[in-house]
Amino acid sequence: METNLTFQYDRQAVRIDRKRIKLPKIGWVKMFQELRFEGKILRVTLSKTETHRWFGSITVDTGTPNVPRDTRGLPVVGIDVGINSLATLDTGKHYDNPRPLKHYERKLAREQRKLSRKKFLSNNWYKQKEKVAKIHDKIACIRNDAHHQATTEIVNMETSAIGIETLKVTNMLKNRKLAKALSDSALGGFLSKLKSKAEALGIPIIEVPQFFASSKTCSSCGYVKDELSLSERTYHCDWCDTKIDRDQNAAINLKNLAVGYTES
Ligand SMILES: [Zn+2]
Incomplete structure (x- = not known):
């Protein structure tokens, strides 16, 4: 999706409570779904698409790094x-x-x-x-x-x-x-x-x-x-x-x- 405007918030600035998120100056906003990952919230990015809709993306550190695996012999x-x-x-x-x-x-x-x-x-x-x-x-x-x-x-x-x-x-x-x-x-x-x-x-x-x-x-x-x-x-x-x-x-x-x- 093309976006033309984005904001980033540090984790200290936001709060998440199940299906809602509290943003500075905006207050509580309903989310479409609950966070699907458990872990430390790193940052929240809000972006506006060309069709004037807003999306929030939440970066979560799940504590499991993406380490290349040994895949020899696997199908x-x-x-x-x-x-x-x-x-x-x-x-x-x-x-x-x-x-x-x-x-x-x-x-x-x-x-x-x-x-x-x-x-x-x-x-x-x-x-x-x-x-x-x-x-x-x-x-x-x-x-x-x-x-x-x-x-x-x-x-x-x-x-x-x-x-x-x-x-x-x-x-x-x-x-x-x-x-x-x-x-x-x-x-x-x-x-x-x-x-x-x-x-x-x-x-x-x-x-x-x-x-x-x-x-x-x-x-x-x-x-x-x-x-x-x-x-x-x-x-x-x-x-x-x-x-x-x-x-x-x-x-x-x-x-x-x-x-x-x-x-x-
Ligand atoms: Zn055949």
């Missing part, structure tokens, strides 16, 4: 980041998109259509534009939170390396379709969080280029399908008859490629 994890679910691991574990996301995405499309029908730069156009920006913010918050939870859990698994698909930046810029743009920006947010957390723990991330057909390739025999439509949720191999969840199949392929990298 490699493959991750498929998708449109339908947030992420799928090669083990078959799914991270689902938060439920409210679909609702807000539909709402966004609706309000954007309304915006396109307003007279450009009229009062009503500005009002509608503000509405659209608020929904954008809401979606970004929901995704951000889900990405943080999933990536933290993944890097905390016993793993020696992570294989994942790279983001195709050129396509992202070309594609103007809303759904695609949203899923691309989601992949970008997921990747950047995963990378910074993995790096802190010394877990290498192996990015597999998208020209590798992770979805169309059979993870059992290596056969590559010509076509695989988005609606096909199960990968069914024409060659070896394997039937497997589509996303898990892709994740296993990404894992296998990453294993090849780490062994060479």
Whole structure:
């Protein structure tokens, strides 16, 4: 989220009591959720987004430093980041998109259509534009939170390396379709969080280029399908008859490629 104004407070200046925080000159302010970490509060940062919404971020020292671990001999994890679910691991574990996301995405499309029908730069156009920006913010918050939870859990698994698909930046810029743009920006947010957390723990991330057909390739025999439509949720191999969840199949392929990298 773009921010254009920030304030920082030292821990002496603030007080936190469950779901509320006391800020100098402002007083008690309700928080969306309770602090999720226990430890010493180091500082509180308030920032204002371009859409005039305020966010607070609280830095907590949990007392457990991010020390690179000895990961030799631990398994490699493959991750498929998708449109339908947030992420799928090669083990078959799914991270689902938060439920409210679909609702807000539909709402966004609706309000954007309304915006396109307003007279450009009229009062009503500005009002509608503000509405659209608020929904954008809401979606970004929901995704951000889900990405943080999933990536933290993944890097905390016993793993020696992570294989994942790279983001195709050129396509992202070309594609103007809303759904695609949203899923691309989601992949970008997921990747950047995963990378910074993995790096802190010394877990290498192996990015597999998208020209590798992770979805169309059979993870059992290596056969590559010509076509695989988005609606096909199960990968069914024409060659070896394997039937497997589509996303898990892709994740296993990404894992296998990453294993090849780490062994060479
Ligand atoms: Zn096969």
